[in-house]
Amino acid sequence: MADLRASRCPRCRRLVVPPASICPDHPVKMEAAVLPPVGEVVSFTTLHSPPEGFRAPLHIALVQLEGGARLFCHGTATEGVRIGSHVAVEAVDSVFYFSHIGFTDRARLFWKRAGARGERVAAIGKSVVKGVWNRRPRGKD
């Protein structure tokens, strides 16, 4: 998953996505920043008669990234999504899409963020799985 391009206000440190030239709260130029493409659902809705050019049902979510920046996303479904749900965000043709992150994805992200310690635990986990896989009973061929 690619990081998301954002911008940060040098005065108030506010982050916005997509990048903007001037901070909404200060008349100063913003600086470029990047943010990891994962966040929490702030709210979501489904439009049953969306405007022209969109197919019903249209799922729209407002997602908050780490650092506080919020962005609008489309989604393919809102089943199982709740306020506070963890989602991954991906841009397709500069339109953001959210997808619900399940338990295993979340664990992987957690280890990734845990840094070296996480890598070590992940490596141990991987080798255990590998060992079990290699020692599985095989038929003759």
Place this chain on the structure above:
Amino acid sequence: MTRFGRRDENLPDLMAEAALAAMTDAGIERPDGLVVAAMNPEEFTGEGNFASLIATRIGLSQVPALRVETATSSGVAAVYAAYAAIAAGFHRSMLVVGGEKMTHIATPRVSDIIGRSIDPYEKSYGTTMPALAGLVTRAAMHRRGLTLKEISQVAVKNHAHAVHNPFAHYREPVTLETVMESRLVADPLRLFHCCPISDGGAALVLTAERRAVRIAGIGQGADTIAMRYRNDLTSFRATQAAAEAAYRMAGFGAARVEVAEIHDAFTPFELISLEDTGLVPSGKAGRATLDGETAIGGRLPVNPSGGLKARGHPLAATGISQLVELCWQLRGRAEGRQVQARVGLAQSIGGLATNNWVTLVEASR
């Protein structure tokens, strides 16, 4: 003001009807200035140079006129401009007239034109006013504990009030069941949580001399047009700032308010706004509504006119019509829906709460 609803007259005629009624009521034939409010006549009716057009249509072509616009709260912005002109000593009397004509256009197109008040980037995601209101409602239900029953009871109450308002778009009562089972528009918002598309005009005369009702305070509050730039979806900073400014100007607080007209374009907004203006303690608006506190006869009648929900919402007419209702209420002329009050509060929301107003009016002693 005119009767709100589906009207066959064109917009200048509707505004003329409202303006003449207000001038007759005030006993003024020629005000010193005119402020006109219309949110988007260019697209709804294809009319431009709108202040001059209206001035000529209502027989005031030689009176200096200007038009102001702050999206759906344009009507109050016009009252503010007129008030400021008098307070600054430029003029002694001002006519304010606002209106909108929309019902002749197909609903998706109306929705698109109203949606011009949304941040263009966010609009590119298919967001409409109901979509943004849906996001606000779900967040408010989650974080503030609003319930479906509470936001539905607002519609039941306001429709019940409008039964007694001959100027209202809808004069039929609705049941809680009808509201709660109406079709989903923007989950969790349902059709009967949303105001209708209406035509209509409303007008007020402001003068420097003492009259039966005075404007005690008027305040404006602003917030970012982009919803993604806000830290909180469940209250409107623009209303809080407007209320603070209005109370400061008036020299009194929410405790003195005895009747309120609130911008219930979506019924949960009435509950959010009652708390934003301090009229009801935080977290109590839903319960107060279920208990009948905000109905006519309750502790604080809210939207005795029927509100945007039932009186209707001809955009730039709405903010003025709230003040017209309060004037009638304070003068004892709201037949059939009269409340006992000396101080009233009107709150108007522009866009998705980007440009809000709170006005306090008081009966002269």
